[in-house]
Amino acid sequence: MKKHYLMTPGPTQVPEASLLAQARPIVHHRSPAYTELLLETLDGLKYVFQTKRDIMLFASSGTGAMESAVANLFSPGDRVLVASTGNFGERWIKICKAYQLDVIAIEYEWGQRLNPADIESWLKKDSSIKGVFITHAETSTGVVNEVKKVAEITSRSSAVLIVDAVSGLGACELRMDEWGIDVVVSGSQKALMTPPGLAFAAVSERAWELVESSTSPRFYFDYRAYKKALEKPSPQNPYTPAICTIMALGESLRMIREEGIENVWERHRILAKATREGIKALGLKLFSPDDELCNAVTAVNVPEGIDGATIVKAVREEHGVWLAGGQGILKGKIFRIGHCGFYLPSDIILTLASLERSLLKLGFQLEPGSSLVAAQKVFIEEGL
């Protein structure tokens, strides 16, 4: 007998109510019932994005929404700045290059956060930079970038700021309008507690001006088509939407609203803190300094002499707990515990307990239960 626990940073666990919502009778996407569902869903998303701006909802992976920002705002030859802190920062660079933009790439060592001052000095010395691309929570390394500080800088410049918040949104604080972010893109399968298959882009007025002037080819992700469809007397999507997944998202957004977004962020902060304390109690090392870590995923250095993939496989096969390995250059060197979305203290406790037992079997020395005591103390202190 085995139970499975998805502790990966995407896809993440989906509440039963949301999973089952997918099995409800399909409503036709050109009907009043769908318009009602769509508007309610967009309202819920606006709450999570903390924005009053238009949100485009695509049937796509998060990467599609990333591409949408590049294709809709810029034209070949436009100069843009990408501050990359890992795998998903590199994805911005690749997409921008695919669209023949003139890319200035600041590539930080994986595990480091970006330095807002670097962006400020680039924008000061080169006024031709039309856009800045950054990552909110860098899933590949577990760090969270200082989006607010970067937004303060870009708001004072003529460059728009585009933030990949695929894994950060709903786990780590993000206030699109208040902070002055121009485009935020995200996906359904992380802290939004919904199956994969939906992606979103929220677009500021300043960014819309670029959309109107961009000459890059685009069709499926063309923001103008989505805006036009939303402005119809019965708002809808331009192309057949992923109706069942949207019904699931509707349920999950209702749960987020009920808990309150600040409480959701706070819960993630405590889950992440407990995870880190548990990891440290085992004598393992976090991949990045405590105060630079995001609350969506915890990246842990693999101890000497053990391969990262072995740990991930052991915990999965022995205890049904799904962790993630390292991506790209970090393959085999770190493992990652996801806790963004539908997670509670018990999920962290059982994950640490499983990890402890598997590590012992792999010959790693540790004090049995030590990670549980450490995590438990955090939960009790923080009152979660």
Add this chain to the structure above:
Amino acid sequence: MKKHYLMTPGPTQVPEASLLAQARPIVHHRSPAYTELLLETLDGLKYVFQTKRDIMLFASSGTGAMESAVANLFSPGDRVLVASTGNFGERWIKICKAYQLDVIAIEYEWGQRLNPADIESWLKKDSSIKGVFITHAETSTGVVNEVKKVAEITSRSSAVLIVDAVSGLGACELRMDEWGIDVVVSGSQKALMTPPGLAFAAVSERAWELVESSTSPRFYFDYRAYKKALEKPSPQNPYTPAICTIMALGESLRMIREEGIENVWERHRILAKATREGIKALGLKLFSPDDELCNAVTAVNVPEGIDGATIVKAVREEHGVWLAGGQGILKGKIFRIGHCGFYLPSDIILTLASLERSLLKLGFQLEPGSSLVAAQKVFIEEGL
């Protein structure tokens, strides 16, 4: 009390087993279990497409897969031919223009089929044409184009043939390899009996050569990334796939395999024939000649003095049967009955019965039960 019957040409009815499959525990997309699901799904799709070629599976609407063919095969300035027979033919023109291709558009009157001889004469007089775009079943008008004849022509030329089979695939005969089609694109929400959110592109060797040389910007839909991910030791998708929808598709494909694709086509032929005979028995007129109609959807002329939208609304509100109105220039002039996918004689009978009662209420003269008798005779004669 009301029961709802989705009789629209997409989304279509989804079998309970497929709807519920979406609620199964999510498997991580970088796991052996997902690789197994993906390979089985691609095998099932290959069977439906009647191909041995690579199939790319996207989280997207069908329109995304249409765009993928344009973006992956052609470069700005390339000359292509689009034979358009309705709304979805026009979509090919729009996408090709968005990608700055040099588009020759043959636009047939809506309701007509394309004439393969027109394509032949264009290809003969202009050898610079690199690709031909057509629509298999044109959902907006209900006609089916002679794809086989067009493929015979393009196979003898240097131009590749790209077929939009979003609504035709699985409802009307299509044999990609045997007929010599280069690219077939489709979606999950029509005859594949699956919720919307997945789209597919099958690509021939000849088309792959164009993929390698195309300079059009693309990232999310870049075929090369999907091919590379499929060639890994554990085949996967490059970006997080719509896992739950793929689980639903897996169920539906199993049902199609079990019935046998020729039997599926034959069932659609009989359902369409019975629908047409029922409509004619009411004294209503089909929008196109009988022998040019596809088996996925039946388009009916709205009788004089009644607005098409009124009929659609009445049947939906009075009997819970969802028909579709006309699109684009046909708005209000036709209504459409979808029967592609998970449909059986009882669905046609109840639809005709509901339509009869609503038409009578709207003041249309008809012989009660006449459409039912006509349809019933077809089912009995054909032994369905």
